[in-house]
Amino acid sequence: MPDDGGTQPFRTEITAGMRVEWDVPITMDDGVVLRADVFRPVTDAPVPVIMTYGPYAKGLPFERGYPSAWEAMARDHPDTVAGTSNTYQNWEVVDPEKWVPHGYACVRVDSRGTGRSPGRVDPFSPRETQDFHDCVEWAGTRDWSSGRVGLNGISYYAINQWQVASRRPPHLAAICPWEGASDFYRDGSYQGGIRSTFWEHWYDMQVKTVQYGVGETGGRNPNTGQLICGDEALTPAELAANRTDLGADIAAHPFYDAYHRERSADWDAIDVPVLSCGNWGGQGLHLRGNVEGFVRAASRAKWLEMHGHAHWPLFYTDYGVDLQRRFFDRYLKDEANGWEDRPAVQLQIRHVDATFTPRGEDAWPLPSTRWTKLYLDAAGPSLLTEGAASDGTAGFAALGDGVEFSTPPLTEQTEITGPLAAKLFVSSSTTDADLFLVVRVFSPDDEEVVFQGALDPHTPIAQGWLRASHRRLDPVLSTAHRPYHPHEAAEPLEPGTVYELDIEILPTCLVVPAGYRIALQVRGKDYVHPGPSARLSNLKNDLTGCGPFLHNDDRDRMAGTYDGHTTVHTGGAHASYLLLPVIPER
Known part of the structure; x- marks a missing residue:
């Protein structure tokens, strides 16, 4: 003691x-x-x-x-x-x-x-x-x-x-x-590997600047006059x-090993009452852990609250x-x-004008969810309610902006609330490929709908990631709407061979009006909003759509492995799709 x-x-x-x-x-x-x-x-x-x-x-x-x-x-x-x-x-x-x-x-x-x-x-x-x-x-x-x-x-x-x-x-x-992660590997250190x-x-x-012993450079506490960082x-x-x-x-x-496990939650041991509060726009660090914690913690008294706005x-x-x-x-x-x-789940339902409507639900995912597959069609490139009749391919430079698949304008208002996922059939010209998935929504005049996220003021609707060599699934923890990868080893690709990838896309919430389009962008690098960037005094980089949560270290994405050509296969035996949690209107 x-x-x-x-x-x-x-x-x-x-x-x-x-x-x-x-x-x-x-x-x-x-x-x-x-x-x-x-x-x-x-x-x-x-x-x-x-x-x-x-x-x-x-x-x-x-x-x-x-x-x-x-x-x-x-x-x-x-x-x-x-x-x-x-x-x-x-x-x-x-x-x-x-x-x-x-x-x-x-x-x-x-x-x-x-x-x-x-x-x-x-x-x-x-x-x-x-x-x-x-x-x-x-x-x-x-x-x-x-x-x-x-x-x-x-x-x-x-x-x-x-x-x-x-x-x-x-x-x-x-x-x-x-708004805090709970899995040191998956929530912030290695997203999708x-x-x-x-x-x-x-x-x-934010830490070295206030380390014990930095002296006067750490400043003085205005309430006590003491050096903030020790004498x-x-x-x-x-x-x-x-x-x-x-x-x-x-x-x-680089894999989920003892280092990451001992810095992550042990769900079976958490039995105290929990109020877990997450941010729809916290895709880089401040979203997944709150939802995962609510779902998996052993506590019998637990609540999930989800909101928007800044972090x-x-x-x-x-x-x-x-x-x-x-x-x-x-x-x-x-x-x-x-x-x-x-209610066990307390949601701030998000609208395209950045307003919110409070609503209670009994469980997560929401019991009323109508899981809806939108199939990728390379001929469009489109998102269709039925699989494409013929095979197709859409390729892109593996470190590039990728390819975007879109629905036609929606004929009726559609609420999307919950976890998302994608099944993609992919081949690479090299032994690996990184997939960056971005779910986007566009207005009738083709303006992208973005929000003030936890940190970035131009945060897209939802994001997901996967390194193809980490494609193996955990058969016990995986569900159709939340693929779970053990990330314990790499399984290199055979160049040119088509592989089936199940990709977790983090939860989202948006009421999409009639006339708007939903799109899935499959990229080879981080999303970048086409508008102006922003900055916060405590961050190193400008905010260009993903906040400070970037995956741009050449030491992790080596030339010769990650800079080839990536191909998405659609239709027929390669029925790639986006899975959406559609909530029926009440």
């Missing part, structure tokens, strides 16, 4: 109607002392705890660390910054001024090696998960704690909830992972020695805070607030 660092001092003050304890020490089993900020009611009556553990530095204000995201949130969602001084608003964690008055303690822990916690940085590692487990137990055994700890937060602070819940800390009572550069770039921009100033060599090389680690593990704002809105608080009131306070009577 971790202790509180013995006699190590920490500062306490009463401010904004809260008792705030800055830099509280929590000693881990190996002697490393992590640091936490605790915000709690002034009364000493025991209260439940909302905890986060992560690498973004508890002393770095949201507004200072992520200015472009803050400005957009405050402009577009004014309720996020209302009713609070915003003094303690931090990136992707709860605002204590909106929780402490309702009888909660909020605990923020700087993860090992970041902010004011010393040690070696190794994101999502078993060491971090053990630290998080022990921090939960520390919080659950304080005099001011009721003994019930809930986890809440966005992205990183959602991902590691799945991990630590798999360890079953005794004082963990409920989790609310908001194709390596994403996201984690490597994210590490440079030591380490040399560049010392800093490098105190962190893993995350990009190299991921590149060294961070909705969490802080009145809608988001009320949703989270009602869930935790039920499972951390035993309040009889009718939470269990809510």
Whole structure:
């Protein structure tokens, strides 16, 4: 059991109607002392705890660390910054001024090696998960704690909830992972077996910049005057020695092996109440894990909520805070607030004008789903409700923009909500090929319908990926609407031979009006929106349609293997199709 660092001092003050304890020490089993900020009611009556553990530095204000995201949130969602001084608003964690008055303690822990916690940085590692487990137990055994700890937060602070819940800390009572992956391999590192550069770039921009020991370059906490990243100033060599090389680690593990398994959820072990909140536009990292977690977690008390908008704002809105608080009131306070009577699936149904209609459902996929196959026809190239009568081929440069298959204008309004998939018959001139699938929708005047996604303002309707040599399916976990690939080994292609590929396309939701077209683009590289790009201050690359979730590292897509010619076969014995989850009108 971790202790509180013995006699190590920490500062306490009463401010904004809260008792705030800055830099509280929590000693881990190996002697490393992590640091936490605790915000709690002034009364000493025991209260439940909302905890986060992560690498973004508890002393770095949201507004200072992520200015472009803050400005957009405050402009577009004014309720996020209302009713609070915003003094303690931090990136992707709860605002204590909106929780402490309702009888909660909020605990923020700087993860090992970041902010004011010393040690070696190794994101999502078993060491971090053990630290998080022990921090939960520390919080659950304080005099001011009721003994019930809930986890809440966005992205990183959602991902590691799945991990630590798999360890079953005794004082963990409920989790609310908001837009966070749960499978380290499939959800973000190797989508369809194709390596994403996201984690490597994210590490440079958002973790190394607040590593313990960067000194004055990390800035000072405006609330305490302390250095945000610890009182030591380490040399560049010392800093490098105190962190893993995350990009190299991921590149060294191109298949789903022990490295990825120990950084992913153990679904059978997760039995606490779960409120999993995902984003329709979070295709690169903030969608699949939330749906998979809802479907596969062993908990008998679990709910799925799906919404749109940008990645961070909705969490802080009145809608988001009320949703989270009602869930935790039920499972951390035993309040009889009718939470269990809510539908298991709570959807924000998306429309082409970027408005949303709330709707409850009983299960995922939706029980009313009418699974609809649209067959590819190379002669069009078209999407047809019946298979093409004759064989056809559509080829493209394997690293190019590919070929697009489209329906005629729809004759009636059509809702598509749920997981998608494609079965493609493909041949390659080389021993492998990467397939990038993009589901697109076009208005009657041929303008593409895109949305503000989790990060990119021009996010398409749905995306899927598959490296052809990873085509083997898991026969137990695969379904027609969610092909599941073990990604345990590569099975090279015989050039010119036709192979049957089942490709997962991540879930989506859209009510498509009559007169609009649905298209499937089969590409050899990441989708690029033809309009203007955008930028966020915390990201390396411009946002051109896929946000920071790109697959453009030449070391992963080597010349001679991935730069040949790819052919899609249609019709006859090669009846390639797109599977859509069509929801009947009510």
